[in-house]
Amino acid sequence: MDRRAKIKDIALRAGVSPATVSRALSDSGLVAEPTLSRIREAAQSLDYRPNVRARNLRTQKSMAVLLVVRDVSNPFYLEIFKGVEATAREAGYSVLMGNTENHPDRELEYFDMLRDGHADGMVLMNGRLPSSHARDAEQLARLPIVVALEIIEGCPLPHVQIDNAASAYGAVKHLLSLGHRRIAHICGPVPEVMSVLRREGYRKAMAEAGLAVPEGYEPIGDYTIPSGAELCRQLFSRPDKPTALFVANDEMAFGAINELRKLGLDVPGDVSVVGFDDLFLSECFYPPLTTVSQPRADIGKQAMKQLLRVMNGDDSVEALVEMPTTLKIRGSTGPAKTSDN
């Protein structure tokens, strides 16, 4: 007996029809007791396992979801993976990794996978839609997709995100409260929404404090370490050097801090730095980075939860779930030197 037992085999052994076996094994409650346990025993003794491919065809489901990111090797996603994976598992879904590398072709590919039945739903963290899909809002809204982390403007799909502007605002407020006045902002790749929003928060806090943002105080980076270093160097070659930096993500903040060290400037003695994201390692960096912490695992969980609702046709889907951030005040920020005020 080498081949896998199928439902038919167990029907034969239990002396019932395949249909009954199917019903018994799916806990439908439609099978009576003497039969039920007979079937279960037969299944057990034959070491039966349902063939998912057959089931998938019949039910037109895959019990899998697609988790699409720009770059699987970005550490930022790690805990989101975990959150999504945990929630998906619980509901019986498995998770397919999608990696777009910011290629429009690949972005489209995952939409196709959805269409083709590779997966039943998708958590999209890609920040944009394939152009072919962006047009028709009606049709788009019907797709089983939840947008997480990133924000796609004017997109009718449910979103799970943080309040980027408010979080940035809070971070800058913190610097202000420490007495800083010359606060520069190393910005993300505008015009991406997320970067724009974080910059907005910065501007709002500055404006409220009655501070003008000097020309060139908002250089634009690309979220990478070298970019943070480079822009920091630029900023500190100015006559009006900042005493504090609000950096749009932690990686650029790392780059900036290392650059400051090279310039002989102490953090936070000479310059305070606030990041955004709270990466693994931001805490054990030296100095420990003050940063806006996103509840990444929860974002993953929420996104998957929403997606489950979408896939179940549950109408309690929320168009927008906003997750709270917290400013983690650590060692990279300190009071402004009084001479600098």
Place this chain on the structure above:
Amino acid sequence: MDRRAKIKDIALRAGVSPATVSRALSDSGLVAEPTLSRIREAAQSLDYRPNVRARNLRTQKSMAVLLVVRDVSNPFYLEIFKGVEATAREAGYSVLMGNTENHPDRELEYFDMLRDGHADGMVLMNGRLPSSHARDAEQLARLPIVVALEIIEGCPLPHVQIDNAASAYGAVKHLLSLGHRRIAHICGPVPEVMSVLRREGYRKAMAEAGLAVPEGYEPIGDYTIPSGAELCRQLFSRPDKPTALFVANDEMAFGAINELRKLGLDVPGDVSVVGFDDLFLSECFYPPLTTVSQPRADIGKQAMKQLLRVMNGDDSVEALVEMPTTLKIRGSTGPAKTSDN
């Protein structure tokens, strides 16, 4: 026309049989030219996409592989994900995330998924087998599984790994060449093979240098930052404080360095530290960490390549692929103080 076109629809429109359509669309080369393009056009105009679920059932394949790790949120895996994903994609496979959290139940679960046809193969980075499978080597060897990164002793499956002992040996040699004599080793969770091998490399280098390893110079950690900090503190409360540390992974090395800072010791001025793994951020850590760099993306690629061979019944599968490591010498190691010799 709302419903998806199926092969039958396009057969109808092109005036051929479904079988011919299937052949045409799969580039089998069995369809002649006038027919071929007619079919392609029909498919195009109907916006046809094959239903993967039907195909999967028919072909008894899933065109998916399972990538099983202990903890998806461990940054170490990031580039491996990328390597596996890239190679899998190229071959038309998608990648399912598997996360065991070191639970035997979950480990088994993924083996079951393989059996059940969720995936056609598995890259196992879990370091052990479910007890139910460990017994029967014959049967195990027939499963489409490649073990990567971790080493499972006596397991007949193909492995893709690095030479842990030799890499550790090289790391310690580096410290020796800098004049260090009191070199301690913060060890991983023995008796796990990987930790044992790294310790072996350390011991070998020490022995060759004619140095005895003092009692307690090889404390055992669990690869986490706090564990590195704690063991470092212990080590430096001894009378015979080390002048150098070889730490079994980068995370514990981070913990150790932060602890040294707290103790008022300079790295590398007072103490040199070598890590293992070369994480994202090890380079931008302060001081930049000297560490053994594993070619993670390549490990992922190789593992997937081997798995493709296994799944294709290709007999060129190598039982063991050993990937080369390189010692990245950065700022956390320096010459021993002469007074310490």
Place this chain on the structure above:
DNA sequence: CTGAAAGCGCTAACAG
């Protein structure tokens, strides 16, 4: 509560 029958959409013999 159980059985019979139909079919999900595709591919692969087997003929022609």
Place this chain on the structure above:
DNA sequence: CTGTTAGCGCTTTCAG
């Protein structure tokens, strides 16, 4: 080169 036929293994009407 193309058509016919027969399932892959399961679930789900529809009857009884």
